[in-house]
Each structure stands twice: as structure tokens, then as C-alpha cells.
Amino acid sequence: MKEAFTTRVEQSGGSVHAGWGDIHNYYTASPSRQETGGRSPRRIADDQLRLLRQRFVDSTGMGEARRLLAEHSTVILHGEPGSGRTAAARVLLYELHRDTGIFRELLPGDEEETPLTDAGLVGAGDRLLLDLAEADGARWWRNRRDLPALRKAVQEQQAHLVVVMPYAGTLESDLQFYRADIEPPPAQEVFRRHLRLHGIPHEEYLQSAPAWDDFLAEQRANEEIADFADRVRRARTAHPARDGFAGWCEQARDARKTWRQEVAALVAERCEVPQRALLITTAMLHGAHADVIHHAAALLLRTLEIPEDRIAPLEGKDLAERLTEISASAGPDGHVRFDKLDFDAAVRAHFWDHLPDLRRLLGVWTARSTELDDPHLTAGLRKDLVERLAHQYLRAGQWKELAAMADGWGTNATTPTRSTAAVHALTPGLEHKRYGGSFRQLVYTWCRDKHLTGHLAYVLLRVCTDVIAPTHPDQAMVRLHHLARRERGATPALDALCELVATSSRLRRRMLDRLTRQSSPSATDTRLFLRICDPVPLTDPGGAPRALVDERYVQECVTSGWREAFAELPQPYWQPYAQRWLHTASDAGDHHDLLLDLLVNAAGRNGGHLAALYSAARAAEPTTTGGAARGVATTDHLLQKISAAQGLRPSAAPSRPVPPRGATP
Template sequence: MSTEHTTWVEGAQSVTHTGGGDIHVSLGAAAHEHRKPVFRQLPDDQLLWVRRVLVAPVNMGRARTTLKETGTVILDGAPGGGRTAAARVLLREHHRPVGAFRELLPGERDELPLHNPALVDPGDRLLLDLASAEAGLWHDALGGLPALRRTVHDRRAHLVVVMPHGGALDPDLQHYRVEIGPPVSPLEVLRRHLRAHGVPHEQFLRDDVTVDDFLRDRKPMREIADLADRIRRARESAGPGEEFPEWCAAANRARAVRRAKVAQDVAGLPEASQRALMITVSLLHGAHADVVHRATALLLNAVGPSEEGIPLLQRMDLAQRLSEISARCGPDGRVRFTELDYDSAVRAHFWDHMPDLRPHLGTWAARVVESNDPHLVPDVRDGLVARLAGEYLRTGRAEALAGLAERWSTQGAGRARSEAAVQALTCGLADPAHGRHFRERIYQWSAYRQLTAEFHHVLVQVCADVLAPGHPDHALIRLHHLARRELGTVRALEALCDLTAGSRRLRRRLLDRLARGGLPPADVAIFLRVSDPAPLTDCSVTTRALIDEEEVRRSLITCWRAVLTEAVSQPEGRRAAARAEIRRWLHWAAENAGDRGEVLLDVLVESAARCGDDRGSAFAVLYTSARRTECASPGSDAHSARTTDLLLQKIGVAQGLGPAVPSASARGGRS
């Protein structure tokens, strides 16, 4: 992904993070709470935000026309001109009820090759951001682009590729290349961001010397967006009577490197209590004073002596202690440093220069989030975790952050610590430099590690709510592993079912994965939950239902063979679920499937025919289930009777007891 220069600042609704600072993601209910995930909502929110703040770069119109006419556009241009933002806005403009926005990650585990047609669903909006890709990755991607482009065109999807600036491009792809340049007016870029941040237009439309000086030299779009965000934060923390010039001046001062000043300030505060308060305020910046006071005491208990020997009334009050570290408590009761972005410099100083403090901060943060304080609201808790995670990620300690999230989810971890673990992993997944590491780490946990129930729930929530929106294939594989290994709960299985319910492509891929995996008992149980005949026979999106596809029928036959084998060989308790699903298929074939009903019967009969020595018993199970379905049918008895007769005829043919007739799929010419 292009991370150096973009043209937006993410809002609170986004899970994408493209640089320094904080990320806050409130996902609502706890990992322990039984709830339905919110697939695909976050990327659309993110794309809407990008569209709000984008000032059209040079050649945006040509890129829009190329994408509309061909379904594909390849964006080139110098870094800092807004290529990635333009790519996202172009895809947002093609939002449709069908399909989803996805970012392709060629070369990663679980990502299908670009030439694989299964990568694309009708109506999908695909982003292939290789702006910062190395030459080898770009060369490999070029090999798959022609096939990917053809699939995108055939399925009426849309593809935007961001290519490395100066990279080679094959002659047959030059037609789709558009060179993007920065917007003509950097001032308009700044104002558009300020408007999106809610700054009153009567403020930002006035001339300002600080803004003029900043924009005098051509700046990358990312730096302009960062300035707008600092102005927004300066406005939020401004004193009475301060207006736009003061906000801009404070934002500009915050650009200066504060590390030397912080080092000098820390040297002048030798007491442990002073430094503990300084660290606490930096990690809980904007939290209520009661939270800061309690958290400071917890930090002192974790790493140093307490003040128990000093009488309560002889101790300095919080206001005095805050003044010593250049912080104050505002009228709203919230504590902040008096200088903008001083908190991030304090965090960086203690993290970099007191490495022995790092493990204590993880333990302390877990205790803070578990504090029973009415002012410890979700935003405050998430902010603490995000700032701490930011220091891990800033210094390249992704594995240590992953380990911290796992430790927070040990046996007996409560709701607050589980939510903190979700937030920590969210920050890791959203980080451009370390997202791939966290996707791989979650795979290793899901597939191979023995997990506590608490951490299992954390991973299910992260896969469903964070990973699935932008990378659903990765979420599917990890949820499959979690579902086949879970005991005493079905949360991963339900999340997996919900994920596939919204995508023909994902349902097709899961069926193929189940069929190729040998169908152990856990996978048989999963198949019985995802084999709903309704989406398999649905043709409301396209004229071709899933069950019309030869590959899908082949997967279904393999899976049903395992189900029928289990239905005739396992104890009654294990057989009940299989027979219930058979009856559901037969009922759907009789009442709702139309001309696809006979295809459902063909799949069941072919599956039974492949059961080897158990084929006779499997046929008996099908026939018995049909009779029971007929008796219990709430619809037309005649439809059910005809379905049973047709099933019996097909069973007879499969056993060589009747004249051969072509299958429904063969007669209909479907393949």
C-alpha cells in the first residue's frame, strides 16, 4: 500500500491507519458477547470519508472515464500526488448493491493468484495498490493483470491498480494507464479537510500567515492532511478567545521536533511520582482527572514506591502535580498537556530511553482498562491501548505487541481485557508496515495454537469485524480454522456462516476448501451449517445459480458423500443433524428451487452412489428422509410427493434398476 503520501486523514469510523499518531476503533460489544458481526461496513465508511476530503487531482476525469468504459484503470504518478486516495474514490463511485470493496494482496498466504477467476465476484470493487511494491512483486503482478482484467470485465466488476512510479508496463496495458498529478490548489486541499473536520468555514476562509508559509513550497498531500488534523486538534484544546490564527500557530508549532525539550523537561523531574504522572497523561491524554489519578497510582505500584508513608493531606494535590509537567485539567475535567502533540513526544521519550519500562506498561495498561471507574469510557480505554500499541509499532516490535494481546486474553480475562486485546490486534492489522505480520500471526494462532476460550473469542471478533471487511478471504480461512477447533461454543462457526452468507464467491471458496480437506467430523459439521440450498439455487443476482457451476456441484457431492457416510455409520446423535439437513434440501427442492430442485436431487443421489459399501444404506437414508419430508411438508403435498417419486426414480437408475435418464444439469446444458 502507498503509505508515504495520501490525501486524507481517517475518521473515527475507519480501521485504516497510515502514519504516526493514534488510532481509535470502538467495536461495541465485548468479545464475550454473542452478537452478529458487521461485515463490510467499515470499508464503505472509509471510502465515503476519502470521497469527502478529496480534491480531484490532475487527470481525475480521465481516470474516471477509463474506469467507466473499460472496468480497469492503472494509476501512475509521483508520490504525494494523491494516487491512492483517487483510487479509493474511483471505486467508491461505483458502489452497487452487489459486490464488495476489497484490497488485493498478491503474494500473501490465502490470497488467490491474480489470474484465478475465483478472485472476482460480480460487482466487486478491487484495489491493487502496488505503489510502493518492489520490482519483483510488480513484475509478478504484471503477469496476472491481463487475466484479472478480463475476469473483471466479464463479471462487470471494477479494478483500480496503483502502479510503482516509473515501473514498467506491458504495451497491451498502456491503454489503461492514467498519470495522476497533485491538485492545482493545495489551499483547497487544506480547506476541504478542515471542512470535513467540522471547522467553521468563516474561520478557515480567512487568510493566515502560518498557512501561507506552510503552503509556499509544494507539499505532499499527506502533510497537508496532517496539518488539517493538527488544526482540528488545536481548535478542540484551544482556550477562550482563541480563533483560527491561534489554532494554525499551535498546529505549526506541533510540527517541530519536541524530543529535545521533553528530554530536558524529564531531566528536571527526577521524582518517580512526577514521571509516573507524565507517562500516564501521555497515554491517557484527554481522560478524566479521576482516571489519570488512579492510573498514576497503579503505575507507581507497578514500577516504583508509593506515597503510603506520607500523610494524605501533606501530599501535593493533582492540580499542583499537573502544573509541574505542563499539563492541566480543563473545565470538562479532562487532563491534557498544554502544548499540542506534547503527549506523543513524551511517549516516545520514555519508550525509547527507558526500555526496561516497556513490559511494565503492558501489565499496567491491563489493570487500567479493568478499573471500575465510570469515567473509563470505551474511547478512553481504546485510546490508551492504541497509544501503547503505537509505540510497539513505531519501533518495529510487532511480535511483542501480538504477544501482549495474547497475554491480555489469558484464562479468566474479563470483558475489558478482551476488548483491549481486540483493539491491540486492530492497531496491528491497520498498520501499513506490520499488517501483513499480524495477518500471518492470526493465521498461526487460528490454525495451530491451543487457545484459551477468551483468546478464541478475541480472534473470532477480530476476524469478523476487522479482517473481513477489507480482506474477506483471509478472514474466511482463519474463521474456518477457529470453527473446526472450537469446543463448547459455535461463535466462529456462526461468524463463518454470516461471512459466506453475503458472498457467492466466498461460499464457493469455502465449499471447495471443505471438499479438498478430507471432511473430518469437524468439517462435516461445518458443511451442514453452510450447505443451505437457498443461496445455492438463487439466481437473483445472475442468471446462473451457484449449483449450476460444475466445480460447485463437484464440491457438494464430495461433502454430501461424507455426510451420508456419517449418517449411516455414526450413533443416532451424530446422524440427526445430517438427516435434518437432507430433509431441508428435499423440502427446498419441492417447494422453492424451481427448475434447480432436480439438480439438488442429482447431487444427493450422486453423493450416495459414491458411498462404496454404504451406498445402499445411503440411498435408504435419502428415501426415508424424503417420505418424512413429504409427511411434514407445510406446502403442497403434491409437490412433495412428486419430489419423492423423482428421487426414487433417480435412486433406481443409480442402482441399475431403471432406464437411464440424463441429469437435470445435463438436460439444462449447465456446467
């Protein structure tokens, strides 16, 4: 392939293209990396696990589980539903955090996932969760059959595996050895742990609370207890001085009611459009400042194309009176809440279920509301608003409609706020237990095939790195690869892909395979290969038994990729990458010869490619770490290998490179 390039950089501080030719870098108004969070998927996963560990209360069986995991790299957790077995599995893996390997959830049976019997499934130091708590008998049998092969790979890679088995599942005698039974922790301690993390002083929650005692009269799952504690927190926030701990617990207990009948009666009584608009606005923006509620309610009326009330401001009802009519009020801080705890959720469900014609308009209004210019409208409140809408779609099983709405927001986004709203709309779907797989498949299709207009590429990049990658890095890698293939100019998807593969040698190996094992790799994939095939991580074993570059399969991928680069890309494009390769070879010690051999083998007997490689080595000499003399020595060694490849086989390296500087071998 022949390409003609000239270099033009239109804006400093952006991406740098190491080639020759027309390079046009276009910078759109997409959010900056600081706005996207700038955190690696590994960091996100570890933060999530650390938060879980803070809330977790050890129970009977955790000590045995830790022992089995430490001694045998595997533990199989068994416990009743609600006992905290899945949380225990995540905590066990978090406690094993090391510099090597990543946390991953295995999804056996998923068409994108590697089979459990594939040795390449496990990376050095990985922390693997196989959650089969909800598996039926057939699925549990299939995965149980593959556990010995998976355990062998885990031990070889110095990784760790936690399996959560079905409560009614059985285990063969050889697997019983790794079983630990998890009992529910003391409910009182779980409750108090959550209250402490919510910032409630212990002198408050140590008081007696009959409503809490009533709640505990039945055996409660850990999730129910955590939810009760959160309701206590919200009751305390709404009425910090009025009721005390016993009163907050009463509200938390009463909030377990659905409030359906009360909401239906209220909606029937408040039949005027402005009243109902204020009611649904307060439910969607529950806890927002009164100014936000006022402006958002007016925006809803405009969205519904309701003529504005022309009554002079001093003639009509003030906001406080209007809020009283819908059983809400503004607290001392100016933030609006319903008088009954969790009444807002019931209002949202009522409007969604009984006014279906309102659903599409609620989506339009939500998008517009996130863009309101109000200092009280924080990023967290925007996120809550979008997620509340998304949860209504998911609750009603309308995941396709939710995806279509997010697609429209991202495709037609004209502001960073709208594209961020699209990310927040997709996130609950991707994290949903039932629909998560469907959303991941949809994101895959969009990354590969969809016309990426507006800020949709940014939206997909965000959900891949922030939502999919922390638990399903392999799937995120594939989606980012498709996005990177389609980039022109700036390369945020490629940058994110490089950051992701840097977290795991296994991911880098898989990525090298994807880029080089095609029958005819594209020029785009060859360019991507040069970024992924970084010699520094390839030669650094980290915590693994050996470096990636020592593996025969990786050597074949590297040779194939460089062969394509020499053949299909102009020298000014690949030369900076070759120079980095040569600089690394100068410092690589045991890998010095291997790195040079891989480049020479890739060039083969092609005199032009060997000559270009030699000239790249000469150009790299002055910038070699340790001084130019070390670079000259590397060039000498490379020339020996080039001569051998051409059948010249010199008996010893000359003191200076031959032929003279400026010539070709």
C-alpha cells in the same frame, strides 16, 4: 464412523445442534455479539470507504479514471507520491458499490494469495484494488505481465479493477490505453474539507492564518494536509475560545516539532517518581478526565511497587498544581491536556526510548488501567490507551513483543475488557504497512495450532472478522475455518465464517473446495460442510451470470460433501439440512431436478443411504413452503430418481409415494 448421541440443551436461546447424542453447550463470559459490533466484514469495508469518500477531494484525472473504469472495467492510476492516488483508487471502487461482490485488496506474491493469472481469483461483481505504488522494478514487471489475464477474468465476472502503478514504472502500449494520471487536488480545498468534517464552522476557518500560509509554502502531500487539519482540530478542542483560527494554526505548525529537547529537559527537572508517573500517565491517557488521570497515576505507582505517599490529602499538592509542574492542565470540561500540541507523543517516545526497563511494566499498567472502575473511562479512551502503547512497540520495530503482550492479555483474560484490549493491541499491527503480513501469519498460526485458553479464541475471532476480513477476506476465511474446526458447543467462529462466505459466491466456492477436496475429510469438516452448503445461496445467481450450483466444479464439491455426510454422520444430524435442501428444491424452479440429483448421486447405490434420504423427504412434506401437497410432489420426484439409481427406472411417477408410508424403498 459410529457415534451415539442423546440431546441435552442446557440453556435456551443458544446454539441449536441438529443431531442426536450428548450435546453439552457451555457458555463462557465472552463478550456478546452486540459488544463485538455485529457488523459483517463487507459492511465494515464499505463504512471505511465511505468515510474516505467524504474526505476526498476530486482532482484532475478523476473524471478520466471514472470513464475508463466504467467502459473497460479497469483503470491504471499514475501519480506522484502524495498525490492521493491510492485514496483515489479506493474512492473509485467505493463509487461502484453494488449488491453483489466485495471489496478486496490483492496481494500478489503472498504465499496465501491466489496468483493473478488464476481465473478463480475474481468473484462476480468484485471490486479489486491492486496497489503497487511502492513496488520495485522486478515486482512491477511480474505483476504487469499478469495483468491481461487478470483483466480477462474481471470482464467475465463483471467485476472492476483499479491498479496503482509505481511513479517511475512503465507500461506497454496495450496497457497505456487504461492509464489515468492523478494530479494532487488543491491544497486549500483538501484542508477545508477536513476542517468541515471535523465540525469546524466555515466562518472560523475562512479567517486569515499566516501559519497555514507558511505551511503551504512548500508542496504538501495530502496526508500532511490532513494531519495539519487534525492538529488544528485538537488545538481548537484544547483552547476553543483563547486563540482563534490563526492561533490554532500556529499551534498546529509548532506541533510539527518533535519537542524532544523540551521533553528531555522536563523529565530531567521532574526527577521525583510521582511527578514522572503523572507525566507518562498524562501522555498515555491524553485528553482523559482528571479523575481518570489521578487514579491511573496512582495505579502506575502501585504497578511499579512504589510505596504510597502517606501525606494527608489536604497537606499535599493538589492535582492542578501537580499538572502545572508537568506543563499540563485540566480544561473547563475537566479533561487533562498538555499545553503544547502533540507534546504527549513526544513524552511517550521519550519514556519508551530512554527507560527501556519501563516497557514491560507499562504493558502491565495499561492492561490494568483499562479495567479501572471509573465512569469517565469510556470505551474509546480504553482503545486509545492500548493503541498508543501498541504504536510505541511498532515504532521501535518490536512487533513480536507487541504480539506476545496481546497473546498474554487474551490468554489470561478474566474480563471482557481485557480481551477487548487484546483486540485493540493486535489491530495496529495487522493494519501496519510493514508488519501487517507478519501479524496475519501469526494469527493464522494461532488459529490453527495454539492452545486457545482464556478468551484468546474470542480475540482471534474479532481480529479475523473486524480487521482482516474487510480487506483480505480469503485470509480471514482460512483463519475462521481453523477456529471453527476447534469449536465445541457454541459456534461463534462457524457463524462468522458463514456470514463471511455469504458475502461472495467466490468465497463460498473456495470454502466448499476446502471442505470437500481432502483425501479423507474429517467429521468436523463434514459438519461444517452442511452449514456452508446452503441450497438457497447456491441456487441464487444474484448479479452473477449463473448460480453457483450450475457450475460443474461446485456440483462435484456438493456431491462429495453430501456423500461424506451420509457415510460418516448419523441421520438425525444431517436430516434437518437435507430437509432444507428438499424444501428449496420444491421452490427452486429450474434447479428442482438438479438439487434432487445431487442428493441421489451422493447417496449412490447404497440402499441404506437412499432409504434414509427417502425417509427425510417424507418427514419434510408437512413443512414444505406452499403446503404439504408440494412436498408430496417433491417426494414423488425424488422416488423416481432413487428408483432409477437402483436400476428400477419406473415409467411414470405414482400418484402417491411407493412403498407405503413408513416403509423404505
